[in-house]
Amino acid sequence: MNELDEALRRIHDCSFEYGGGRTNRAATVVGALDALGHKALIEAFLDVYLPRLDMLEMGTEIPTSDQAAAMGSAPAEDWLKTLEVDLGSLAWSDLLRQRLPELIKGALAAGLSAPSRLSQAVRNLCEEDSSERRSELVFSLAYWSSNHSVLPASAGRRAEKGWTPSRVLASLE
Numbered sequence: 001m002n003e004l005d006e007a008l009r010r011i012h013d014c015s016f017e018y019g020g021g022r023t024n025r026a027a028t029v030v031g032a033l034d035a036l037g038h039k040a041l042i043e044a045f046l047d048v049y050l051p052r053l054d055m056l057e058m059g060t061e062i063p064t065s066d067q068a069a070a071m072g073s074a075p076a077e078d079w080l081k082t083l084e085v086d087l088g089s090l091a092w093s094d095l096l097r098q099r100l101p102e103l104i105k106g107a108l109a110a111g112l113s114a115p116s117r118l119s120q121a122v123r124n125l126c127e128e129d130s131s132e133r134r135s136e137l138v139f140s141l142a143y144w145s146s147n148h149s150v151l152p153a154s155a156g157r158r159a160e161k162g163w164t165p166s167r168v169l170a171s172l173e
Contacts, residue, residue, distance in 0.1 A: 004034040007042045008132040014053035016076040016143050023113040031120040072148040079142035092134045099141055106148040114144035
């Protein structure tokens with residue numbers, strides 16, 4: 001097991017958030033350290049960061065019939081349990097293909113930290129497939145699913161000339 005996989009194993013014992021709703025960014029940070037060639041810093045980072053986090057709670061599987069309604073409202077731990085079951089019968093790439101079309105509608109989930117974590121997980125899996133990296137994919141999909149929120153929009157609208165950022169800000173009350 002390499003440094004990244006060992007780090008992900010440690011991270012997956014911890015909650016998705018800490019301190020009243022702050023996003024646990026440990027997986028993203030260790031992925032970046034690994035990609036930048038700073039593997040020696042991973043363990044030191046985790047030794048400082050992980051004690052701030054609560055332990056992960058057990059989730060309950062969300063029935064298929066309830067999953068659409070659970071988007072953005074069910075706890076990440078419930079989504080984690082649900083997606084772990086799905087990964088048991090699907091390749092990670094198939095799970096991603098199945099879930100991403102709905103998730104992308106809420107791309108700003110958790111202030112972009114959920115899509116960011118997912119992109120790091122996919123990059124890591126493309127480099128090397130391991131159970132820890134597949135688990136990280138499931139963690140990122142679970143966090144995104146629990147924070148999913150579709151913003152109102154008018155599909156197909158074209159930009160209108162003259163609407164600069166200054167004009168938009170000036171029009172706000």
